[in-house]
Amino acid sequence: MSNIVLTADKITKVFPGVIALDKVSFDIKAGEVHALMGENGAGKSTLMKVLSGIYQPDGGAIHHLGKLVVVSSPKEARALGILLVHQELSLSPELSVAENIYLGEWPTNRFGILKKRLMNNLAQKALDSLGSDIDPQIRCGSLSIAKQQMVEIARTLAFNANVVIFDEPTGTLTNTEKVQLFDVIRSLKKSGVAIVYISHKMDEIFEITDRITVLRDGEVQGTVSTAESSVADITKRMIGRDLDQYFHRAKSEIGHVILELHNLSKDGLFRNVSFSVRKGEVVGLYGLIGAGRSEVAETIFGVRQRDSGEVIFDGNDVNYSSPREAIQGGMTLVPEDRKGQGLILGMGGRHNMTLPHLDMFSKMGVTNVSDELTVFEDYKARLDIKITGPEQLLSDLSGGNQQKIVLAKWLCAGPKLIILDEPTRGIDVGSKSSIHEHIAQLAEQGLAVIVISSEMPEVIGVSHRILAMANGELVGEFSGKEMTEENLITAVSVLPRAS
Amino acid sequence: MNKPTTVADSASKRNTDSSTSKVVKKLTKVVSEQHIWIFLILCMVVFSFASPYFLTLNNLGNVLTQGSFIGLLAVGMTLVMINGEIDLSVGAVLALASALAIGLQPSIGVWPAILVALLAGTFFGFINGAIVAMSGMHSFVVTLGALIGIRGVVFVYTGEQALMVEDFSYTEYVEIYLGPLSLTAMIFIGFALLFQWVLSNTRHGREAYAIGDNIKSAHEAGIRIKRHKIINFALCSFLAAVAGVLLSMRLGTAEPNAGRIWELWTIIAIVLGGTRLTGGYGSMWKTLGGVITLAVLLNGLRLLNTPNYIELMVMGVVLILALILDKTLASRQAR
Numbered sequence: 009m010s011n012i013v014l015t016a017d018k019i020t021k022v023f024p025g026v027i028a029l030d031k032v033s034f035d036i037k038a039g040e041v042h043a044l045m046g047e048n049g050a051g052k053s054t055l056m057k058v059l060s061g062i063y064q065p066d067g068g069a070i071h072h073l074g075k076l077v078v079v080s081s082p083k084e085a086r087a088l089g090i091l092l093v094h095q096e097l098s099l100s101p102e103l104s105v106a107e108n109i110y111l112g113e114w115p116t117n118r119f120g121i122l123k124k125r126l127m128n129n130l131a132q133k134a135l136d137s138l139g140s141d142i143d144p145q146i147r148c149g150s151l152s153i154a155k156q157q158m159v160e161i162a163r164t165l166a167f168n169a170n171v172v173i174f175d176e177p178t179g180t181l182t183n184t185e186k187v188q189l190f191d192v193i194r195s196l197k198k199s200g201v202a203i204v205y206i207s208h209k210m211d212e213i214f215e216i217t218d219r220i221t222v223l224r225d226g227e228v229q230g231t232v233s234t235a236e237s238s239v240a241d242i243t244k245r246m247i248g249r250d251l252d253q254y255f256h257r258a259k260s261e262i263g264h265v266i267l268e269l270h271n272l273s274k275d276g277l278f279r280n281v282s283f284s285v286r287k288g289e290v291v292g293l294y295g296l297i298g299a300g301r302s303e304v305a306e307t308i309f310g311v312r313q314r315d316s317g318e319v320i321f322d323g324n325d326v327n328y329s330s331p332r333e334a335i336q337g338g339m340t341l342v343p344e345d346r347k348g349q350g351l352i353l354g355m356g357g358r359h360n361m362t363l364p365h366l367d368m369f370s371k372m373g374v375t376n377v378s379d380e381l382t383v384f385e386d387y388k389a390r391l392d393i394k395i396t397g398p399e400q401l402l403s404d405l406s407g408g409n410q411q412k413i414v415l416a417k418w419l420c421a422g423p424k425l426i427i428l429d430e431p432t433r434g435i436d437v438g439s440k441s442s443i444h445e446h447i448a449q450l451a452e453q454g455l456a457v458i459v460i461s462s463e464m465p466e467v468i469g470v471s472h473r474i475l476a477m478a479n480g481e482l483v484g485e486f487s488g489k490e491m492t493e494e495n496l497i498t499a500v501s502v503l504p505r506a507s
Numbered sequence: 508m509n510k511p512t513t514v515a516d517s518a519s520k521r522n523t524d525s526s527t528s529k530v531v532k533k534l535t536k537v538v539s540e541q542h543i544w545i546f547l548i549l550c551m552v553v554f555s556f557a558s559p560y561f562l563t564l565n566n567l568g569n570v571l572t573q574g575s576f577i578g579l580l581a582v583g584m585t586l587v588m589i590n591g592e593i594d595l596s597v598g599a600v601l602a603l604a605s606a607l608a609i610g611l612q613p614s615i616g617v618w619p620a621i622l623v624a625l626l627a628g629t630f631f632g633f634i635n636g637a638i639v640a641m642s643g644m645h646s647f648v649v650t651l652g653a654l655i656g657i658r659g660v661v662f663v664y665t666g667e668q669a670l671m672v673e674d675f676s677y678t679e680y681v682e683i684y685l686g687p688l689s690l691t692a693m694i695f696i697g698f699a700l701l702f703q704w705v706l707s708n709t710r711h712g713r714e715a716y717a718i719g720d721n722i723k724s725a726h727e728a729g730i731r732i733k734r735h736k737i738i739n740f741a742l743c744s745f746l747a748a749v750a751g752v753l754l755s756m757r758l759g760t761a762e763p764n765a766g767r768i769w770e771l772w773t774i775i776a777i778v779l780g781g782t783r784l785t786g787g788y789g790s791m792w793k794t795l796g797g798v799i800t801l802a803v804l805l806n807g808l809r810l811l812n813t814p815n816y817i818e819l820m821v822m823g824v825v826l827i828l829a830l831i832l833d834k835t836l837a838s839r840q841a842r
Contacts, residue, residue, distance in 0.1 A: 103716055120710045
């Protein structure tokens, strides 16, 4: 086929202990948007890093425009016309927009002096053709995330890319920004660029792509035409079994109200949020990033201070001024960013578990090690944590086992309410499923559980009831048969209020 | 302006205005971004009232000359710091260059001795840079080792004695003045301006920011990071050697202990100026401001006959105050 731009032929990439890619083959045609799907850890990002020269494959070949090529560095990939638009944007905030666009290829005279005007003009041209009004001379760090993304896309134009790889581009975008991004992708497509689109958001995949290749555990699970496929089909390929068997909803007795919010508000973050959670109930809090979900949770938990409204917890009107008070009150928040907030990777499992509750484990400031070890062994068995011993450093554990340690850490204080913020982000399918199982167990043991998630199948799969949030407001409540992806999308797709 | 003006009036005004308003605009921009200059003016006002000797041309010239040694170290270290690295060996390199410049004179002559001193300094910087870039060790550790090792070399070379210059005409080489401005101060300011230009207008300079800011994207963009860092470490040590040679000219002797803990004053001056220790952000304007502020503070306190230990306490407090000022102004601007 003449219009195939890039072919990956049996690409294999091995990391210590894991085969990240196992003989992966796929191809991209000019003027096509090709989706690459798979759960986290399926190998999508690794594959893209191999194609863009960041990683070197351990086996297999890459053909570009019919020729066998070795992409040994990002610079070479760029010379071939293969550019990656990173998931975490790779810009230097202190450099100007134009400098970022031409990073590594700055036009200079023979003495190494920059031709700033030339560079700014070229950058302006690239930005203009994207229909963007960004000033190329402005500091990149002063731009919004969406605009920074435009700068990265302008880079692909500046280098005449023929293959552009988008790695989870909409993760941090609002709906309007997403629409703009899709317009840009369509115009790139029209000009004959081959586009790889990595995402795990079904709605986007079915809106923008022509073909879909699914990866699971480093292996290709088939390439299908988007028009002839369905969400169920893709999901099945992604997780290797039907969705029904994948989630566990708690079969618990729903008891009295544990937590009640009345018009909780915090300026600029959320307004008039009211809801309640009962004993034994799992409530999903769904919304896009920036909708205010985590902020509500943090306010309940005393990380942030509310402006107005009230929180009634276990019959008492509470206003915690610090997480410490909230923990002592019987509440627990498992944060989203495991490495940043939840765990200390340079410490062992025992220390991490007991860290927030050292009061409980110590007398006059001296910790009782044997109590700690009992708790450690108890939770190691209950949560089936794969750790060699109480002192093994968490940096050696897989993401899923790290997440279990986080759970253990918060459970060993015996809370009445547990809030889980994105409990399964960034962990592999197997661990995900076992975390869902634990969530169900928690509820069955009589805890009230709030699960914050932006993955729709997850909230639908584990919750008894789902609250949808958008732009800092509660925009819908669904239970039973109303909990469908369509309903959730419609609920959160309200336009932001002009304020 | 409420007063009505005629067309001709305003046209002529605009002509004269445009150049002055440009200068004013540029100045206000510099000051608003470089909070250290505001702080410097504040300090100068305070000392002008406190001591009648402070605000004299002669004294201010002296302040600049005294600040030039730390200043030269700071210019080099700013480059390294924008890279996200640090060089703790500058004080030792200064002592080495100063000892070589004086010690070698009798055998090979004045200018060859100076040349060897500068080359030796640059060489050690190159080694520092090469170790940091190649091994991936943190520059703090590498240059801490260099600080101790090079100081050891100095002690061995000088035999733990201060070396005296034999021909005292050597000390007159730097006795060149442009008004109150000494040659030493001119060399410092010259290098500061040169490297500010390098930072803002050359590929090497902009790459320094790119590397310090986001090393991963710089690497992915194909910037040769190792080579770049080695060059900056070499430049940093070269400037330290220049400072060492100038110091030997000024004193006529080379103390094996010269420049001890100057690396700390250098870091303080840079941080005071507003350059970030974490890399990716900073400028020579900031460093210039930081160096001069530090020199003004020292000078002002001495004019007031402050005892040595009180001086240190005041300096510590002032450093923290200046950083608080920077933080508050920066967050106000961000709003």
